[in-house]
Amino acid sequence: NHLKIAIKEFLLSTIQQLSFFQRFSDRFINFFSPYVEINFSQYEDYQFNHAFAAIETYLGAKATDKAKHLRASQVKESKGLVLKRDETKVRDEYEGVTVWWEMETDSTGYRTLKLTFHRRSRDIVTDSYIKYVVEEGKSIGAKNKQMKLFTNNPSSHWDSSKKSFWRYIDFEHPGNFQTLAMDPKKKEEILNDLAAFSNGKEYYKKIGKAWKRGYLLYGPPGTGKSTMIAAMANHLNYSIYDLELTAIRNNSELRKLLTATSSKSIIVIEDIDCSLDLTGKRKKERNLMTSREDGEQGSEEDKSFVTLSGLLNFIDGIWSACGQERIIVFTTNHIAKLDPALIRRGRMDMHIELSYCSFEAFKILAKNYLDLDTHPLFKKIESLMKETKIAPADVAENLMKKNVEIDADGSLKDLIQALERKKKSQGAQLDEPKDKYINKFYKAFRMSSKA
Numbered sequence: 001n002h003l004k005i006a007i008k009e010f011l012l013s014t015i016q017q018l019s020f021f022q023r024f025s026d027r028f029i030n031f032f033s034p035y036v037e038i039n040f041s042q043y044e045d046y047q048f049n050h051a052f053a054a055i056e057t058y059l060g061a062k063a064t065d066k067a068k069h070l071r072a073s074q075v076k077e078s079k080g081l082v083l084k085r086d087e088t089k090v091r092d093e094y095e096g097v098t099v100w101w102e103m104e105t106d107s108t109g110y111r112t113l114k115l116t117f118h119r120r121s122r123d124i125v126t127d128s129y130i131k132y133v134v135e136e137g138k139s140i141g142a143k144n145k146q147m148k149l150f151t152n153n154p155s156s157h158w159d160s161s162k163k164s165f166w167r168y169i170d171f172e173h174p175g176n177f178q179t180l181a182m183d184p185k186k187k188e189e190i191l192n193d194l195a196a197f198s199n200g201k202e203y204y205k206k207i208g209k210a211w212k213r214g215y216l217l218y219g220p221p222g223t224g225k226s227t228m229i230a231a232m233a234n235h236l237n238y239s240i241y242d243l244e245l246t247a248i249r250n251n252s253e254l255r256k257l258l259t260a261t262s263s264k265s266i267i268v269i270e271d272i273d274c275s276l277d278l279t280g281k282r283k284k285e286r287n288l289m290t291s292r293e294d295g296e297q298g299s300e301e302d303k304s305f306v307t308l309s310g311l312l313n314f315i316d317g318i319w320s321a322c323g324q325e326r327i328i329v330f331t332t333n334h335i336a337k338l339d340p341a342l343i344r345r346g347r348m349d350m351h352i353e354l355s356y357c358s359f360e361a362f363k364i365l366a367k368n369y370l371d372l373d374t375h376p377l378f379k380k381i382e383s384l385m386k387e388t389k390i391a392p393a394d395v396a397e398n399l400m401k402k403n404v405e406i407d408a409d410g411s412l413k414d415l416i417q418a419l420e421r422k423k424k425s426q427g428a429q430l431d432e433p434k435d436k437y438i439n440k441f442y443k444a445f446r447m448s449s450k451a
C-alpha cells in the first residue's frame with residue numbers, strides 16, 4: 001500500500017512536473033531550440049521516485065539490447081566502421097518518434113534522467129510514451145524479480161519488527177507445468193485460470209472484488225500437489241509464503257503474519273486437515289471442559305489456538321482488505337475430512353484434484369524421464385494402470401535413471417514390476433499406509449533413498 005501511494009504521488013508529481021516543463025519548454029522552444037526536455041529526478045521531495053526506477057530498468061534493458069546488437073555488428077563490419085556508442089545517451093523510438101535519454105549525476109551523486117525530443121512529438125511523448133516506458137520498466141522489473149520462499153518463524157521468536165515474522169531463502173524449484181504429469185485438459189484449465197487471474201487487475205476492479213484467488217489442491221500423497229504450487233510460482237513469477245500453522249498460537253498472530261505478506265505471492269497452507277485437526281478439535285474439547293469448570297480460563301484458551309473460524313474470517317474478510325494480487329493454496333490428502341465450511345464454493349475458487357497416475361500422465365513422465373513418445377511396453381503399462389492405483393511420484397521413481405545412461409527398457413520393466421506388486425497388494429487391501437504421518441515418513445524415506 002505504501003508503494004501504491006508512492007506511485008500515485010509520483011504519477012501526480014510527474015504530471016505536475018510535465019506541465020511545468022511544458023510551460024517552461026514552450027518558452028525555451030520559442031527562443032532557442034525546437035527540442036523539449038523533461039527531467040525525472042531520483043528523489044521527489046525526499047521520496048524515492050518510483051518512475052525513475054522504472055525508467056532506469058527500461059533503459060537498462062534497452063541498453064543491453066543495443067549492446068548485443070553492437071557486438072553483433074562488430075563481427076560483421078570492419079573495425080573502422082564500428083559505431084562508437086555514446087555511453088551517456090540512449091536513443092529510443094516509439095511510434096515513429098525519436099527521443100533521447102540521458103543520465104546526469106550531480107556532485108552529490110543525485111541522479112536525474114533527461115528526456116529530449118522534438119517539440120512536434122510532444123503530444124505523443126507526454127500522452128503515451130512516458131506511460132509506456134514506466135509500465136514496461138515495471139513489468140521488466142517484475143520479470144527479473146528473484147522469487148523467494150518464505151517460512152514463518154515461530155511466534156515466540158517475533159520481536160516488534162515485521163521482518164521477524166517471516167524468514168526467506170531464494171526460491172529455486174524446477175517445478176513447471178510442462179513436466180507436471182496430469183490430465184492435459186485439466187492442466188490447460190488451470191493455466192487459463194492463472195492467466196485470467198494475473199491479467200485480471202482491471203476485471204477485479206470492475207466487479208468490485210479483491211484481486212485474490214483461492215485453490216484447494218487435494219489428492220493422495222505423491223500426486224504432485226507441492227510440485228504444482230512450485231509450478232504456479234514459476235509460471236507467474238510469484239513468491240511463496242509457506243505458512244506453518246503449528247508455529248503460531250492464535251488468530252491474531254495469524255492475522256499479523258498474513259498482513260505482512262507482499263503482493264504477487266502465493267500463500268500456502270499444506271495439509272490443512274492436519275493443521276486444523278490439531279487446533280480445531282483440541283480447542284473444542286478444551287472449551288467443553290473449561291466451560292464446565294472454569295469460565296474465565298475458557299476465554300484464555302480461546303486465544304491460544306488458530307481456529308478454523310479464524311482462518312475463515314481471514315479468507316472472507318481481512319484477506320480481502322490486505323493488499324492485492326495474492327493467491328492462497330490449501331492442500332490436503334483427505335478432502336472428505338475437511339470441514340465443509342472451509343471448502344464451500346466461493347471460498348476456494350477452484351478445487352483441483354491431483355490423482356493417481358493415468359496413462360496420459362504416464363506419457364508425460366515417460367517423455368520427461370526417458371525421452372520416449374512411444375514404446376512397445378506402453379500397451380502393457382496402460383492396461384496395468386487402469387486397474388492399479390499408483391502415484392506419479394512412484395512412477396517417476398521407477399523411471400529415474402539408475403546409471404549414467406538412460407535405460408528405457410530397464411526402467412519400463414521396473415515400472416511394470418512395481419505396478420504388478422501394487423496390483424497384488426491392492427487386491428489384498430493392503431493399499432498404502434492410511435495415516436498421514438506414516439505417509440510423511442514413507443515420503444521422507446522415499447526422498448532420502450532417492451538422494
Ligand SMILES: Nc1ncnc2c1ncn2[C@@H]1O[C@H](COP(=O)(O)OP(=O)(O)OP(=O)(O)O)[C@@H](O)[C@H]1O
Pocket residue numbers: 179180181182219220221222223224225226227228332333354391392393394396439443
Ligand atoms: N503429477 C506429477 N508430475 C510430475 N512429477 C510428479 C507428479 N507427482 C509427483 N511427482 C514427483 O514426485 C515427487 C513428490 O511429489 P509432490 O511432493 O509434489 O507430492 P504431493 O502431492 O505434494 O505429496 P504429499 O501429499 O505427500 O505432500 C515430486 O518431486 C515429483 O518429482
Ligand SMILES: [Mg+2]
Pocket residue numbers: 225226227270
Ligand atoms: Mg506435498
